[in-house]
Amino acid sequence: MVQIxxxxxxxxxxxxxxxxxxxxxxxxxxxxxxxxxxxxxSGTVRISEPTRRxxxxxxxxxxxxxxxxxxxxxxxxxxxxxxxAPSYPAGPIYHRFLDELxxxxxxxxxxxxxxxxxxxxxxxxxxxxxxxxxxxxxxxxAVLVPGSGLRPDAVDLLRRSGARAVLTLGPETVPGxxxxxxxxxxxxxxxxxxxxxxxxxxxxxxxxxxxxxEVFATPRLAGVRRAVAGTTAxxxxxxxxxxxxxxxxxxxxxGPLGLDAVFAYNDEYAMxxxxxxxxxxxxxPEDVALLGADDLMLGRLLRPRLSTVHLELPSGRDLAALVDxxxxxxxxxxERHTVLGAQVVHRESS
Amino acid sequence: MVQIxxxxxxxxxxxxxxxxxxxxxxxxxxxxxxxxxxxxxSGTVRISEPTRRxxxxxxxxxxxxxxxxxxxxxxxxxxxxxxxAPSYPAGPIYHRFLDELxxxxxxxxxxxxxxxxxxxxxxxxxxxxxxxxxxxxxxxxAVLVPGSGLRPDAVDLLRRSGARAVLTLGPETVPGxxxxxxxxxxxxxxxxxxxxxxxxxxxxxxxxxxxxxEVFATPRLAGVRRAVAGTTAxxxxxxxxxxxxxxxxxxxxxGPLGLDAVFAYNDEYAMxxxxxxxxxxxxxPEDVALLGADDLMLGRLLRPRLSTVHLELPSGRDLAALVDxxxxxxxxxxERHTVLGAQVVHRESS
DNA sequence: TTGAAAGCGCTACCAT
DNA sequence: ATGGTAGCGCTTTCAA
Numbered sequence: 089m090v091q092i093x094x095x096x097x098x099x100x101x102x103x104x105x106x107x108x109x110x111x112x113x114x115x116x117x118x119x120x121x122x123x124x125x126x127x128x129x130s131g132t133v134r135i136s137e138p139t140r141r142x143x144x145x146x147x148x149x150x151x152x153x154x155x156x157x158x159x160x161x162x163x164x165x166x167x168x169x170x171x172x173a174p175s176y177p178a179g180p181i182y183h184r185f186l187d188e189l190x191x192x193x194x195x196x197x198x199x200x201x202x203x204x205x206x207x208x209x210x211x212x213x214x215x216x217x218x219x220x221x222x223x224x225x226x227x228x229x230a231v232l233v234p235g236s237g238l239r240p241d242a243v244d245l246l247r248r249s250g251a252r253a254v255l256t257l258g259p260e261t262v263p264g265x266x267x268x269x270x271x272x273x274x275x276x277x278x279x280x281x282x283x284x285x286x287x288x289x290x291x292x293x294x295x296x297x298x299x300x301x302e303v304f305a306t307p308r309l310a311g312v313r314r315a316v317a318g319t320t321a322x323x324x325x326x327x328x329x330x331x332x333x334x335x336x337x338x339x340x341x342x343g344p345l346g347l348d349a350v351f352a353y354n355d356e357y358a359m360x361x362x363x364x365x366x367x368x369x370x371x372x373p374e375d376v377a378l379l380g381a382d383d384l385m386l387g388r389l390l391r392p393r394l395s396t397v398h399l400e401l402p403s404g405r406d407l408a409a410l411v412d413x414x415x416x417x418x419x420x421x422x423e424r425h426t427v428l429g430a431q432v433v434h435r436e437s438s
Numbered sequence: 439m440v441q442i443x444x445x446x447x448x449x450x451x452x453x454x455x456x457x458x459x460x461x462x463x464x465x466x467x468x469x470x471x472x473x474x475x476x477x478x479x480s481g482t483v484r485i486s487e488p489t490r491r492x493x494x495x496x497x498x499x500x501x502x503x504x505x506x507x508x509x510x511x512x513x514x515x516x517x518x519x520x521x522x523a524p525s526y527p528a529g530p531i532y533h534r535f536l537d538e539l540x541x542x543x544x545x546x547x548x549x550x551x552x553x554x555x556x557x558x559x560x561x562x563x564x565x566x567x568x569x570x571x572x573x574x575x576x577x578x579x580a581v582l583v584p585g586s587g588l589r590p591d592a593v594d595l596l597r598r599s600g601a602r603a604v605l606t607l608g609p610e611t612v613p614g615x616x617x618x619x620x621x622x623x624x625x626x627x628x629x630x631x632x633x634x635x636x637x638x639x640x641x642x643x644x645x646x647x648x649x650x651x652e653v654f655a656t657p658r659l660a661g662v663r664r665a666v667a668g669t670t671a672x673x674x675x676x677x678x679x680x681x682x683x684x685x686x687x688x689x690x691x692x693g694p695l696g697l698d699a700v701f702a703y704n705d706e707y708a709m710x711x712x713x714x715x716x717x718x719x720x721x722x723p724e725d726v727a728l729l730g731a732d733d734l735m736l737g738r739l740l741r742p743r744l745s746t747v748h749l750e751l752p753s754g755r756d757l758a759a760l761v762d763x764x765x766x767x768x769x770x771x772x773e774r775h776t777v778l779g780a781q782v783v784h785r786e787s788s
Numbered sequence: 789t790t791g792a793a794a795g796c797g798c799t800a801c802c803a804t
Numbered sequence: 805a806t807g808g809t810a811g812c813g814c815t816t817t818c819a820a
Contacts, residue, residue, distance in 0.1 A: 154798080
């Protein structure tokens, strides 16, 4: 960070005392109870119009903002939905989904808060109790955990701390938690079947070596295997780091592999590999068919245009509704939903 | 969402009462005060080892998790740093930065919470008071607002609600808030100078038509203009949507433009445009030089390899230190820092 | 070394 | 229609 020359700047006003509902009450000449009634529009109690006005004006003049923590403490529950940071590097698809979810939950009166305790080096394990404890301290009414690694005891901890619903969005179910299953096995299966349908018989499957991707890569690989089970086709695992050098290495050793198709994990790895293959003089799709996933824009810009598996997360509205339902009936048995739409988009590379 | 058949699932236990420090005290046979001392390791008070043990064991057995809101209420301040959702579509660079920041603030004892009130269609304006109010209700000790659009009255509202520091990370300063200035004018300037140095004289600058990008695009354009001011070079604004069709349209009308270089806003737009140009038979960089920004991996995979402006956000550690400093001395005048490292990486496209 | 008690800001019950 | 007041879970001074 570089300090740049600055013109003298007016110091901010000394920290004023934060106005409370008591201040509003005093200023409006009413009791705190009345203030609360006016500002929260309690259903049962009626306040006269003049009083109501005085209170609202006093609140405005003071810049009064209610204290969410105090409210939660008193009322025994918050409207906070905590979304934890995904355990994997999230892409544009996830962010669009989260945006939608936030908006939909907002309409239902919830406040969405993201907590990014990304598991760092040296952490004891995925979603160690430490992380879950931090979440629990916030006393969210619901917790959504995208990705994998949520442990059953963490679910327990959260529920015992008052969370009325715990939901996972990922490849596995966790006891006690509602599950939105992203069925990556099905993604692999679609990919495998597509390549097999196109007449390919020696299929490679890229498995990123970067940590955090196993969650998707493993079931996708299994899906491809299942797709060609009972046929003459073979499936070969292709570890690959997201780096030019590694792709070049893989491409250089391509011959002996004898592969005629690759499901490249996603569009970005596909682009990486396509480039390396082409640089090595191999033809796509003549020599080797290439299939990505995610349907990113960049796939359409490649030559040949990249075939891909288009993925679709659940609509934010649907998920918001599920959260709301779960919160209203915390004792209901966990729901399980399959939420990952997967569809092959056939373009030119396969 | 598709409901899949499920085996009957054990219903979760009826919502147990959440254990409080009173429960821990009772179980350990001590007072709540003692529990607090033990669990928070108060500096002044010494608790005997046996008592300490009993308390800790009781807490463990009960699955006790302190109530952050209650604690904040009593102590008068929280350790929550609120990071609002960026007002622009955030890329991998931002996410890496945020990760780092979170980690660094965590080490300083803060809890980072992201609040995504992304300004949606129909919202009254950028960061309307509504959004700021929601933030203020959480009574964060500090608020970091990436992007632009934070209004001075929102800063005021936040400070009057007890936020000891408000920081912006973006192209503009806001009165009352610390500013981490991402100097995109400098990015444009570097880009313009590079292209001019390479002998280009008719320079196009891509300006995305998608909303939200103006914040960057406008100053970048201005920077290019400044870089060639006083020379014979010209600068042409090139509105472009992130869609194949629009790029094709632009490329089809290329001739009359008479441009020999383009600063393409970022690597993704650069890739889009490069493809369209090449499809149109134009040579990069012979006919037209192309410069991206962000230094994404995909730039290295293009042919020719994409020249780009490498951007660097401040280190999470530095920023965490600044937040901490600002929180400790809330009356200090706002700091201003320029935090965007910009450096041209010359490859083959320019 | 430990406990009693006040009080943070707020809501909701019960009076008036 | 409005006010008094208890108490949510916690920390911290003051006494014992």
